[in-house]
Amino acid sequence: MHTLEPYYNWRHLYIAAEDPQSPFFEYQNSEIHFTDQIYNFLIHPQWDSMESETLFLKVLYADYNLGFAVIEFIGEWNDLLNNNIMTLKRNIIELMIAEGINKYILICENVLNFHGDLEADDYYEEWQDELEEGWIVMLNLQDHVLSEMSRFGVDRYLVMGVKLNDVSWRTRHPKQLFEAIDKVVTRRLGG
Template sequence: MHTIEPYYGWRNLYVASEDSRSPFFGYQNSEVSFTDQIYNFVIHPQWDNIGSESLFLKVLYVDYANGFAFLELFGEWNDLINNDIQTLKRDVVEVMVGEGVNKFILIGENLLNFHTGQDYEDYYDEWQEDLEEGWIAVLNMREHILDEMSRYGVDHYLVMGGKLNDLSWRTRHPKQVFKQIDELVTKRLDW
């Protein structure tokens, strides 16, 4: 797990630790030391710690003028043990919503597992309500994670599956990727 790094192709466009409006402003990742781990496995030091034992992320890009953000997830999203949705919502999402972000793109290629239950539905509901005209889209999640999200009704709050689960995004500018995702999400929500 220590070799899985966050995507760096947009680093010339945006760095969360240098953005005074970001929840990670001033955050310093080690360049050489493995400081975090998930269970007994050390992880690459460039992932940002959100205060969860199993879920880490990297804010890849934020466009405040258009109100969208790309967040790459890593590890295990575990609401049952760590209440990760509460941590993500309170410590990351609320800061970004306060800065005008109302469209979240969660990249799930490096998310290995997802666990939730009925008791955590309120946080997803609250997140969706905070977005007003916005949405939360999920890209490229593993099939078993999509199944788990659907089983517990999380898919009522997140736009996921279909073309969003096989979207090539790394070779394009984030604004181009956002435009494609926005069109896909808008078609689904209008339907």
């Protein structure tokens, strides 16, 4: 896991640590020291902590005019033991909503497991309710993670599934990715 880096080819367009509106403004990552780990596995030092033991992220891009953000994740999404949805919502998402972000593209190909909690869906519902004309999309979920999230009803609040599981997002500019995802979501939601 220590060799899995967050996507870096958009760094010339956006760096969360340099964005005064970002929850990670002035956040400092080590270039050489591996300080974070998920269970007993060290992770690359460029991942940002949201104060979870099992899930780390990187805000790859944010556009306040269009109101969208692209966030990449690594680790285990564990609502059962760590209440990761609450941690994500309180520590990151609420700050971004306050800055006008209401559309979220969550890159989840490095989310290795999901452990749901029937009580945690309040946070998913709250997040969706606060978006006003917005949406939350999960891209490239592993099949077993998608299945488990669906089993716990997460798909009632987040757009996920077959058409979003093989999106080639790295080959696009973030705004092109947003436009393509927005079309899919608009069609799916009937707008």
